[in-house]
Amino acid sequence: MSLKLLITNKNYSSWSVRAMLVLDHFGIPYELVLGRVKSVEVTNEIATEWITDWSGAGRVPVLRDGDLTVWESIAIIEYLADKFPARPIWPADPRARSLARAASAEMHAGFSNLRGEMPMNARRRYKDFSYSAETAADIARIQHLWGDCLARSGGPFLFGAFCAADAMFAPVISRFRTYGVAMTPVSAAYADAVWELPAVKGWLTDAAAEQTIIAKYEL
Numbered sequence: 387m388s389l390k391l392l393i394t395n396k397n398y399s400s401w402s403v404r405a406m407l408v409l410d411h412f413g414i415p416y417e418l419v420l421g422r423v424k425s426v427e428v429t430n431e432i433a434t435e436w437i438t439d440w441s442g443a444g445r446v447p448v449l450r451d452g453d454l455t456v457w458e459s460i461a462i463i464e465y466l467a468d469k470f471p472a473r474p475i476w477p478a479d480p481r482a483r484s485l486a487r488a489a490s491a492e493m494h495a496g497f498s499n500l501r502g503e504m505p506m507n508a509r510r511r512y513k514d515f516s517y518s519a520e521t522a523a524d525i526a527r528i529q530h531l532w533g534d535c536l537a538r539s540g541g542p543f544l545f546g547a548f549c550a551a552d553a554m555f556a557p558v559i560s561r562f563r564t565y566g567v568a569m570t571p572v573s574a575a576y577a578d579a580v581w582e583l584p585a586v587k588g589w590l591t592d593a594a595a596e597q598t599i600i601a602k603y604e605l
């Protein structure tokens with residue numbers, strides 16, 4: 387198999403999950419490889435590879451296609467869209483595609499308060515989790531953005547059919563569920579639609595079964 391995706395785990399590694407969902411949802415064959423980070427203390431580590439042997443950036447995900455190495459989740463997704471043009475990884479309509487890319491770029495570059503205060507932990511559920519006003523603003527912006535996209539497309543996914551933008555936000559849905567974030571009815575229906583996808587169900591089943599524990603993400 388020529389494509390290999392290096393990740394650390396499926397429970398905590400939100401950027402890994404984004405690339406993995408694109409591969410899984412669009413039926414692209416690949417080999418999953420588990421990597422480890424020198425600086426992170428992990429219990430029950432089962433990784434076989436040092437991430438720094440794959441990428442100087444030292445972060446996951448990393449995609450290898452033969453002698454080509456691509457890092458950064460969004461660049462990996464763009465590479466997959468280029469390599470598999472018959473798969474609708476981005477919307478076909480150029481206007482919708484530009485908005486899907488804008489939403490994905492906003493996710494990739496932003497929402498640092500949400501990401502910092504609510505690390506992804508797909509299998510955990512917290513009650514009465516409190517968060518800062520800055521994180522509340524991130525949550526409001528995300529739900530506003532989803533509402534705009536869904537109103538424009540008619541749903542059930544942000545741009546009609548599931549695309550890369552939905553993969554970029556799937557870990558946010560996981561965070562909302564983990565930390566009990568209240569969602570608008572429109573956001574909740576969108577989250578439910580994403581959670582019904584076979585690729586998402588597979589991710590969550592695997593995450594729940596993982597033995598790896600990263601203490602700093604167990605709040």
Ligand SMILES: N[C@@H](CCC(=O)N[C@@H](CS)C(=O)NCC(=O)O)C(=O)O
Binds near residue numbers: 400402444445446458
């Ligand atoms: N901007 C990068 C972020 C990648 C990233 O931060 N990955 C985390 C795991 S989700 C990581 O490798 N953390 C290890 C570390 O920071 O040492 C991307 O989009 O791929």
